[in-house]
Amino acid sequence: MSSFYVTTPIYYVNDKPHIGHLYTTVVADVMARFQRFMGQEVRFLTGTDEHGQNIEKVARRDGVRPIEVADRNAPVFRGLWERFGVSNDDFIRTTEERHKRGVEEIIRRIEAARDLYLAAHEGWYCASCEAFYPEKDLVDGKCPDHGLPAEWQREENVFFRLSRYGPRLLDLYEKGVDGKPFVYPESRLNEVKSFVSLGLKDLSVSRTSIQWGIPFPGYPGHVVYVWLDALTNYLSALGFGSESSALFDKFWPPSAHAVHLVGKDILRFHAIYWPAFLMSAGLPVPSQVVSHGWWLRDQKKISKSVGNVVRPDNLISDFGIDPLRWHLLADMTFGQDASFSDEAFLARYNADLANGVGNTLSRSVRMASDAFSGKTPSIRCDVNEVRTAAEEAVDAWIAAFSGHRFQDGMDAIRRLVSAIDGYLASREPWKRVKTEGVTPAIHRIHYSAMEGLRIAAVMLAPIVPKTSAEMLKRLGLPAPDTVTRKDLRWGLLPREASLPSTSPLFPRADIKAYFAEKVTKKEPPVEEEKKAPEAPAAVEPAAVEPAAVEPAAPESEPKISIEDFMKLDLRVGEVVAAEKVEKSKKLMKMSIRVGEHVRTVVGGIATAYKPEDLIGRKLVIVANLLPAKLMGIESNGMVLAASLPGTGEPSLLAVDPAVPSGTKVK
Numbered sequence: 001m002s003s004f005y006v007t008t009p010i011y012y013v014n015d016k017p018h019i020g021h022l023y024t025t026v027v028a029d030v031m032a033r034f035q036r037f038m039g040q041e042v043r044f045l046t047g048t049d050e051h052g053q054n055i056e057k058v059a060r061r062d063g064v065r066p067i068e069v070a071d072r073n074a075p076v077f078r079g080l081w082e083r084f085g086v087s088n089d090d091f092i093r094t095t096e097e098r099h100k101r102g103v104e105e106i107i108r109r110i111e112a113a114r115d116l117y118l119a120a121h122e123g124w125y126c127a128s129c130e131a132f133y134p135e136k137d138l139v140d141g142k143c144p145d146h147g148l149p150a151e152w153q154r155e156e157n158v159f160f161r162l163s164r165y166g167p168r169l170l171d172l173y174e175k176g177v178d179g180k181p182f183v184y185p186e187s188r189l190n191e192v193k194s195f196v197s198l199g200l201k202d203l204s205v206s207r208t209s210i211q212w213g214i215p216f217p218g219y220p221g222h223v224v225y226v227w228l229d230a231l232t233n234y235l236s237a238l239g240f241g242s243e244s245s246a247l248f249d250k251f252w253p254p255s256a257h258a259v260h261l262v263g264k265d266i267l268r269f270h271a272i273y274w275p276a277f278l279m280s281a282g283l284p285v286p287s288q289v290v291s292h293g294w295w296l297r298d299q300k301k302i303s304k305s306v307g308n309v310v311r312p313d314n315l316i317s318d319f320g321i322d323p324l325r326w327h328l329l330a331d332m333t334f335g336q337d338a339s340f341s342d343e344a345f346l347a348r349y350n351a352d353l354a355n356g357v358g359n360t361l362s363r364s365v366r367m368a369s370d371a372f373s374g375k376t377p378s379i380r381c382d383v384n385e386v387r388t389a390a391e392e393a394v395d396a397w398i399a400a401f402s403g404h405r406f407q408d409g410m411d412a413i414r415r416l417v418s419a420i421d422g423y424l425a426s427r428e429p430w431k432r433v434k435t436e437g438v439t440p441a442i443h444r445i446h447y448s449a450m451e452g453l454r455i456a457a458v459m460l461a462p463i464v465p466k467t468s469a470e471m472l473k474r475l476g477l478p479a480p481d482t483v484t485r486k487d488l489r490w491g492l493l494p495r496e497a498s499l500p501s502t503s504p505l506f507p508r509a510d511i512k513a514y515f516a517e518k519v520t521k522k523e524p525p526v527e528e529e530k531k532a533p534e535a536p537a538a539v540e541p542a543a544v545e546p547a548a549v550e551p552a553a554p555e556s557e558p559k560i561s562i563e564d565f566m567k568l569d570l571r572v573g574e575v576v577a578a579e580k581v582e583k584s585k586k587l588m589k590m591s592i593r594v595g596e597h598v599r600t601v602v603g604g605i606a607t608a609y610k611p612e613d614l615i616g617r618k619l620v621i622v623a624n625l626l627p628a629k630l631m632g633i634e635s636n637g638m639v640l641a642a643s644l645p646g647t648g649e650p651s652l653l654a655v656d657p658a659v660p661s662g663t664k665v666k
């Protein structure tokens with residue numbers, strides 16, 4: 001058995017958990033559960049980041065000590081994860097003594113490598129990011145991520161010689177670790193590579209302007225920069241810096257495969273600073289940094305500082321934990337951003353859970369129960385289409401989940417469920433039983449369908465553990481403690497086992513009634529939370545009217561012929577470079593690869609996208625437009641984007657990242 005270490009970022013305790021935090025934690029939980037399922041020895045870590053300026057500020061505002069803020073909020077995170085069935089093995093708080101020891105040890109090693117020096121430092125600082133920004137990256141003097149004014153800070157800091165590590169980092173990005181790329185997905189790896197190849201500056205790793213932090217060993221009056229402090233949690237939770245190295249030896253490379261799961265906002269810290277700190281300290285780097293996109297609301301990252309938070313509480317009370325876990329995984333293409341909406345949640349719930357898995361399971365179990373007096377069939381069947389579909393699905397699911405392609409893995413489960421549905425529809429056992437009676441053929445048909453569903457339930461275990469266990473129970477199996485890879489073998493459905501009586505696993509959601517009720521409830525808009533910092537955790541997303549159904553195309557609109565439409569040459573392009581056009585609020589200059597060629601396209605999307613969001617992104621362009629000059633730049637084509645109602649903000653058309661650039665769109 002080999003070992004696998006998976007971590008979430010540690011969450012700032014100046015905020016209560018929202019759906020973005022939940023997403024990261026659920027994805028890490030799915031990874032941990034999948035690896036355990038596959039037989040790996042797993043350590044899964046999460047925790048809270050409790051030092052730094054943000055927490056100090058909140059404490060000052062509330063007239064309490066920073067540790068009280070941390071003590072108030074850390075249990076909220078811990079409690080939510082418990083409620084969500086998150087299977088973490090440890091929960092670290094950076095105010096714990098074990099963590100302080102780890103930080104002191106890594107600094108001792110970095111100091112021994114002569115990578116620290118003292119120097120004056122000044123610049124624009126975003127307190128929410130806890131990071132300095134070059135002036136050119138600010139948008140109207142505000143942080144490009146949080147939209148909050150940056151503050152000019154000047155102080156004497158301890159610096160880390162980050163600039164030394166550029167070549168070793170580039171080598172790491174080039175070679176990867178154990179045959180896998182150091183950063184996943186590839187678009188994010190490219191982003192990190194291009195950042196580092198432009199040259200790295202040394203990094204200030206202490207603060208004198210705040211007190212709430214770990215005292216910097218050897219530099220009185222300085223506290224450790226919150227990111228050097230926070231990143232070290234991944235080691236201190238393994239006992240690094242303590243007398244016992246057992247966990248560290250087992251779960252840190254080279255003995256283990258160590259994966260840090262992070263949002264794209266903190267990729268730079270994990271893929272550049274962290275490996276550089278480790279290299280300096282003479283320690284192995286993690287195996288992989290896996291970076292996901294953001295949940296957005298109204299085109300903006302969901303975050304407390306933006307004030308558009310979505311708290312999970314109401315969706316949980318309406319639909320339960322598993323539907324939310326399923327939705328989070330199913331509706332965000334891993335690595336890209338996704339918009340959170342109640343409609344998307346409900347549509348997904350009805351399509352996959354109520355209709356898909358739920359309906360097929362109840363039909364199959366009900367029919368078997370009727371035919372065999374409340375028991376599973378007594379004759380098995382080993383050669384049938386369901387078995388073929390199950391074996392195909394299992395292979396596809398394992399390959400996809402091993403490579404963090406969760407949506408592909410979920411597709412494999414969906415395919416199996418619909419194959420079972422199709423199989424039952426074509427065999428019509430309910431008709432045959434009336435004319436032929438309960439023949440061996442009827443046994444075989446039901447066995448095949450139920451065994452297929454058992455395998456689907458086993459594949460569901462890492463994603464929706466409670467649903468998986470409930471399905472297995474309904475299929476006549478004893479409530480399982482855990483399921484493992486061995487349970488994917490065909491033929492394990494017990495024969496003549498009692499079937500419990502069944503109510504629908506996922507009752508269909510009445511979408512109209514759901515929204516009607518929300519509208520009558522007249523909840524506060526999501527913005528409320530921004531105005532009232534002490535608002536309760538259960539702020540629901542704003543009510544959204546279901547879209548009115550329109551006829552296909554209003555009669556008055558002029559129509560074009562297919563020939564006219566075909567004159568448009570629409571192509572998939574990949575953005576390889578992007579920069580804002582100076583002196584323009586809206587325009588973005590992009591280098592877009594279309595097949596073999598790279599062309600310049602200028603588009604009015606800079607109010608909604610930052611250059612780094614675009615690099616590596618696939619989009620659709622009109623490739624045969626006549627060139628046009630925009631702010632003196634020749635644009636060869638146009639990117640396609642929806643224009644959002646109300647604001648007119650652009651929202652780029654999404655393309656499956658697997659589609660090669662240059663592919664024709666028609």
Ligand code: MSP
Nearest residue numbers: 009010011012020024049230231262263294295302
């Ligand atoms: N404390 C740092 C991390 C230190 S790790 C050594 C931090 N904390 S955070 O609470 O602000 O955010 C942590 C993570 O929450 C993000 O990286 C991301 O994984 C997740 N998310 C926060 N908002 C999010 C969305 N709107 N969407 C998806 N995930 C996001 O940064």
